[in-house]
Amino acid sequence: MTTATRSMASHPRLPRWLLFAVALLLVSGRGSCDVDPLDCGDDEDNDGIVSTPGVPVCSSTDRNALLRFKASISSDPNKVLQNWQASRLNCCDWTGVTCDGATSRVVRLKLPNQNLKGRLDAGLSGLSYLQVLNLDNNDFMGSIPASFGGFARLQRLCLSNIPSLSGPIPESFGSLKSLQLMDLRSNSLTGPLPSSFGMMSNLRNIHLYGNKISGAIPPSFGLLSQVYNCDLSNNRFSGPIPDAFAFGLKSLAFLFLNDNEITGLPKDMRNLTRLQWIDLSNNPLMTGDSVQGIATAPLISQIEMSSCKISGPFPAWASRLPNPSFTLLSDEVTPSLNLANNAISGSIPSALGKLTYLEGLSLQNNHLTGPIPTEFAKLQRLQRFNVSYNQLSGKIPQVSPFTTFDKSAYQPGNPGLCGLPLTPCK
Secondary structure, three states: OOOOOOOHHHOOOOOOHHHHHHHHHHHHOOOOOOOOOOOOOOOHHHOOOOOOOOOOOOOHHHHHHHHHHHHOEEEOOOOOOOOOOOOOOOHHHOOOEEEOOOOOOEEEEEOOOOOOEEEOOHHHHHOOOOOEEEOOOOEEEEEOOHHHHHOOOOOEEEOOOOOOEEEOOOHHHHHOOOOOEEEOOOOEEOOOOOHHHHHOOOOOEEEOOOOOOEEOOOHHHHHOOOOOEEEOOOOEEEEEOOHHHHHHOOOOOEEEOOOOEEEEOOOOOOOOOOOOEEEOOOOOOOEHHHHHHHHHOOOOOEEEOOOOOOEEEOOHHHHHOOOOOHHHOOOOOOOEEEOOOOEEEEOOOHHHHHOOOOOEEEOOOOEEEEOOOHHHHHOOOOOEEEOOOOEEEEEOOOOOOOOOOOHHHOOOOOOEEEOOOOOOOO
16 A cells, blocks of 8 residues: 655645555555555556556557647646657657556556646546546646546546646536545635535545635535545635535545634534544634534544634533544544634533543633543543643642643643642642
8 A cells, every 4th residue: 555645835734644544454454455545656566556568559549638738738847748759659658658558548647746837638538548647746727627527447636736726626527436536635726516526436535625615515425435535624615514424424534624614513423433533623613512423423533623713611522522442543643632722611521531542632722710620630641731721720630641741731821720740739
C-alpha cells in the first residue's frame, strides 16, 4: 500500500494523509495486497495500476488526444512536452505517458509539478483507457471540462494545487464509476456539489479541501459506501449534514468538515461503525444539541469542535461518548476531545472521567465554573490537557499526569484553582 503526504504549506495542521495508511489497515482489516489509493501514484511501480507486459505501440486515437492537450499548453518551462511530436508515432515513449503492453492504449498520464500553463483540453477525454490522470501543481486556467466524466476506466483523478482552476465540479462526474481517488484540493472550484456525486460508487478517498464549494452536501453523498477518507474542509458548505450521510457511508473512518458553515450532524450515526476522527472546528454549530448524534458513532475517538460558537451548558452528548477499543487506532491518530474557544458554561461533567482512552482534552477559552472532577484521576493516558481561560476553582487532582502538566494548562484564568503545579491549597 502506498502513502502520501498532504501539503504542509496549504494547511496549518500536520499532513493528514500520512496518518491514514496505518489506520486504514487497522480499521478495515485489509491486507497490504489490496489496492487502496491513498495518493496520486507518483511512483508508477506502486500506484496500484497493473499494466500487461509487452512492447506497446501508441494508438492513433490516444496520440491525437495527447497532441490536442499539448496544443492547449501555452508555457512548458521544463520542456517536458518537448518529445511530444507528431513525427514520433509511438506516444507510449513520450514523457509522462504510460501504455498497456497488451492493448497499446494509454493508461497513465502523469505530469505533476511541471509549471505547465494553459487549459485542460476536453480532447483528453479521448484517452478512453486512462486509469490515472495526475496533473497536480501546475497552472491550468478555466474549468474542468464536462467531457472528463467520460473517463470510464479512470481510478485516480489528481488535479490539486492548481489555484487558477475554477468553476464547478461537472455533473458528468457521476459517470466515473471506476474512480477511487478524487483529489481536487487547493484549487478555486465554486458552486455546489453536483447531485450526481453519489453515483461514483467506487470512491474511497475524497479530497476537496481548500476550494470555494458552497451549498448543502447533497443527500446522494450517502450512496458512497466505499469512502473511508473524506476531506471537505476549508470550503463554503452550509446547513446540516443530511441524514443519508450517516446511513450510507459505512466505510467512513475520517471526516474533515472544518472551516465551513455547517450547522449540525445527523442525530443517529450508529451506522458509521468505522468513524474514528471528525473535525468540525470553525463551523457555526451554536448549540451542543446540533451535534448530539456524534455520541452514537461506536468508534469515535478524536473529536474536534473548537471555535464553533457553542454556548450553554456542557454538551450532554459528551457524557454519552463511547469508550472504544484503543487497539483500532494508529499511533498518529490522537484520541481526544477538543471543545476549546466556545462559550460553554457551567461545570465539567464528571462522566468525562470514564473516557480513559483520551490522550487530549482541550476546554480552554470557555466559561466553565466549579472544580476539575476528581474522576479525572482515571485519565491516565492524557498527554495534552488545557482548561485555561475559564473560571474553575478548587483543588487540581493531585495525581499524575495533572500534577506534571505545565502551569499554562490551568492559567491564565481560573484564579480559584490550587494544588500542583499551581500554589498549594489553603
